[in-house]
Amino acid sequence: MSPADPAQAAPVLLVEGAGFAYRTADGLLPPVLADLRHRVPAGQMHTVLGPVGAGTSTLCRLVTGLLHDRGETSGTIRVTAPRGDAGTAVMLGDDPEAQLTGMTTRVADELQLPARLHGVSAATARSRAEAAANDLGITDLWDRRVTELSGGQRQLVALAALLGLQPDLLVLDQPGLSLDPTMRGRLSAMLRDYCDAGGAVLVTGHQVDEFATAADQVLALGPSGLASLPLTADAVRAAGVWDARAASAPAPGPTPTAGRRGAPLLAVRGLHAARGDRPVLRGADLDVHAGEVVALMGPNGAGKSTLLRSLLGTLDRRDQVSGTITADGVDLARLPTHERSAHLGWVGQDPGAQLSAPTVRDELMRAAPLPRRPRHVRDEAIREREKQVQQLMRAAGLVEAADEHPFDLDAAQRKDVVIAAALLRRPPVLLLDEPTLGRDAASMSRLVGLIDMQLQRGGGVLATTHDQHWAQAVAHRQLHLDSGRIS
Ligand SMILES: Nc1ncnc2c1ncn2[C@@H]1O[C@H](COP(=O)(O)OP(=O)(O)OP(=O)(O)O)[C@@H](O)[C@H]1O
Ligand SMILES: [Mg+2]
Incomplete structure (x- = not known):
């Protein structure tokens, strides 16, 4: 040879x-x-x-x-x-x-x-x-x-x-x-x-x-x-x-909802953010309405994750943020993160940081606070939570993983656990950072199912993604972030 x-x-x-x-x-x-x-x-x-x-x-x-x-x-x-x-x-x-x-x-x-x-x-x-x-x-x-x-x-x-x-x-x-x-x-x-x-x-x-x-x-x-x-x-x-090819066959999107009627659930105006001394956002504006999925796209490093974290107030202490973030008539920019999270359910790009329980079921059971007393009220709340958790695990395809450690799941499943936990807190707006990463066809339709739950209860979704096909199929509007501004 x-x-x-x-x-x-x-x-x-x-x-x-x-x-x-x-x-x-x-x-x-x-x-x-x-x-x-x-x-x-x-x-x-x-x-x-x-x-x-x-x-x-x-x-x-x-x-x-x-x-x-x-x-x-x-x-x-x-x-x-x-x-x-x-x-x-x-x-x-x-x-x-x-x-x-x-x-x-x-x-x-x-x-x-x-x-x-x-x-x-x-x-x-x-x-x-x-x-x-x-x-x-x-x-x-x-x-x-x-x-x-x-x-x-x-x-x-x-x-x-x-x-x-x-x-x-x-x-x-x-x-x-x-x-x-x-x-x-x-x-x-x-x-x-x-x-x-x-x-x-x-x-x-x-x-x-x-x-x-x-x-x-x-x-x-x-x-x-x-x-x-x-x-x-x-x-x-x-x-x-x-x-994921942009011109591929249409994929099933969420159930159509009223969308874009009335005042937005979330209105962002003139958002500026600097990471350390590096300006990232330079006056970004956006709205999210009830029943609407808004896709936020843009090149790597454009500032999509920075934007979602600015809304929630979880950037580093040294990072500078200004602008107005209005939800339900309140300027969230004036509130601490724990109060903003009543309006915004954030699912970060790296979901690992948001997971802390030893099993998927425990993670969801403790996703939102339960009343401590009286005993019968607490017991009833636990039973109700168990039902919701079971329903969400079914929708997210997590039933078989219920007793697994969340860190043993793949990246898309870890994200589903965090999305399910966010849904349990029932925020008006879900902020999903790269929810489409690493999914096969079945996992994409489960994601649409979870998003649908949010829309059907009158909520809205702002999702970053690099998947043009998904954005075309699922989003009611696509926004592009580049050079610190949204178009
Ligand atoms: N902790 C940090 N400190 C300083 N700069 C940061 C920090 N995190 C991100 N950056 C920088 O801020 C800019 C925006 O980052 P960001 O993570 O928001 O981009 P992105 O649009 O989400 O990108 P990707 O599509 O790759 O997730 C980038 O230049 C990035 O290098
Ligand atoms: Mg990002």
Whole structure:
């Protein structure tokens, strides 16, 4: 075999009859993956899509060798370098709350850390980091603190840091998760360049996006293994994945409601916000009416999360906010956060910070205060809460996860727990920061179901999203935040 001849060379990734079963304290669970066969040759990018639970994340961990003591592996998985010897594979995980190392303070150091830990010299690690930051258009973040990045900026930094390892196989689990459409396009073009330079890329996820349309092959992962997935509306629907392409077939939206009649539930005027000495919002105006879903879109770092947190009053003490925020005739800007939260139910971009109970059921049971006494009133309130919690867990698809620790759920489910908790407090307006991240088709319709509950009780929703298809299908109005203003 001549490695110079690509037709004869071993594929970078060989998966031959491979499977995996997780082990728990009670023994081996049924296999998540069985008898998979696939090859990714040098120079190609393949995308594997499947609904939540199909095993796409397990596949990523399996091919990067991260699972060996977590259960039983069958078959062959081999990563081969172009010269024919053992190759290297690295993976970007799909948990937006766990992608940075937590070991660095500055972006420049975070970008160089993985390469430095793998024995790359300081000068080479730096030049690779600079090149990756340049390719991804994030050189302006070089001197920033890692704790001061937006969700999308954090995702790009995590990715650029991995690129510094120059692996033979790059495995990316939902790389588009927190990225705006322009960034998703730029990153998929960059991955194509990576392949043209001889690398190989495996992308997995639950959504058809730029990483599927740019791939050499798209596959569906289902109960009978891997099969080619044509990107037609019917095939995508049958695979259970969400079609995030802007021009894809219409998706079911919430039940139509009266919308936009009468005074708005929330009126924001002239909102200015600075994070430290960096101005972010420069006079933003918006309204949310009863029965209305308003989608707030805009590039990574535009200030969408800053805006939602300004409304609630949860920015840092050193951050400056001014403007009026009117709800129910009251200027919320004059109130402390705990009083604003009677009007606004906030579900942050990183839901982990809002979870504190040991199980999903406990989290929801304690979502809103219960009367302490008299005893019979408290008992009755608990029974009523139990009923509401059961109904919400059904709507959010969380019944089977009721006794799980919320941190053991995937990012979209964690967010559903926080949305359900917010609904239990019955705020007039729900503020949802990136509720569409990481969802398959079924999870998207559960989200619409939860939003519907809010609209049917006369509430409104302000949701940030990078998903143009979702915004078209679900939002009554789309607003764009750019350069600190809304249009
Ligand atoms: N804690 C912080 N301190 C200082 N600057 C911050 C902080 N958090 C975010 N920023 C900066 O403020 C700007 C707006 O960030 P924000 O998180 O609001 O953007 P976003 O529109 O929500 O982005 P994304 O789509 O990536 O979530 C960005 O430049 C970001 O780097
Ligand atoms: Mg954000």
